[in-house]
Amino acid sequence: MTADIQTRFARDTAQHEMTVLHTNGLYRHLRFKNPTNFAYWFDLITWPGCLTIRGDLGDSYTFSRLPDMFEFFRGKQINAHYWAEKLDTGRNSAKEYSEDLFRQLVTEHVAGAIRHSDAPRGIGKAVRAEILDQDLTVEAEARDLLEDFRYQGFEFHDIWEWSFSDYTRQFLWACHAIQWGIAQYDARPASSSEAAAVARLRTAWQSARKRAAHASASMPQCPTCGASCTNRTHDRVYREQGY
Structure with a gap:
């Protein structure tokens, strides 16, 4: 999903320009927006030990880690899992139920059972008909399908331990925005006093x-x-x- 978000972010911000609203050492307020409209605008705000991103991205996020949070996010790779650990609201605040992850985990579990000869013939077809072909948009209902599934002695165990939560598209978009925004800021001429x-x-x-x-x-x-x-x-x- 990260590659998909990267493509989406590049399209959403193709016309964005940076405005430095304030900069004084580790205190910064940067705005990125299309000069003709407010679609997908966002601000990066830093103070010692913290960075906040807010704007037209659905949610605002505040991270805490290093004195200069630009140092924390600089680079070319998105590390959503590690970055989410630094959220003031906790990693789970950046996650939600993912139907795609549900389908992936169920498919992998069944494939593993077949590979190790722990599943009866026809299990793949049965799982598809009774689970994967059903409406899985609501997590509670999807879990009920797993709990209730029975086929020739095969069933899913310890469903309560399975996590179907993945990072939201808004959070991943914000991660790309932070890294891209810092790169734009670094590319501008900086004074020696700054x-x-x-x-x-x-x-x-x-x-x-x-x-x-x-x-x-x-x-x-x-x-x-x-x-x-x-x-x-x-x-x-x-x-x-x-x-």
Whole structure:
């Protein structure tokens, strides 16, 4: 589906132009749109540690990972699974039931059973007639078909463990938009002062994280809760350890 989305994205944004609404180090606000209409416009907004994409794409997404999130997304490959892990709303927020994935998993499962001689003759035809040829647009109804299927002793087990969720087209489109938008931004001439501002903010961010990590590591491991803590109910333990 990623290749299909890439083609769709290229078509949707063929006439898009970039407008830099704001840029100050790691604080950026970029807009991409067709100058003649608002179809498929989108904004990329960054601040230290975060990037948000919003616009005419259905949903907005905010990612958190590196001080400069442009560094996180730069490249030529779309890594939807890894990127989704950095969503503030969690990876599953970028997924939905996929009929295509349902058909794929059922077909692969049956093919595997046939290959290992764990299925009776005619199983493929039966599965197609009773499941794959049915309306599978609603996940609950599709799962019911799997649960109820019986054919000469063959049935599907542990259906509750099967996941038929895949990344939404909107999310994959957004992934392409982010990477493409960053490439457009990088292609423009950047002033030396802008590059210096980004470097200063990145260094400040990294220094702050190191100080926080050092402060946490300097705390003793509390025997009561098994971690560094300042819980006053554990104060006696700390006094005994000399803190």
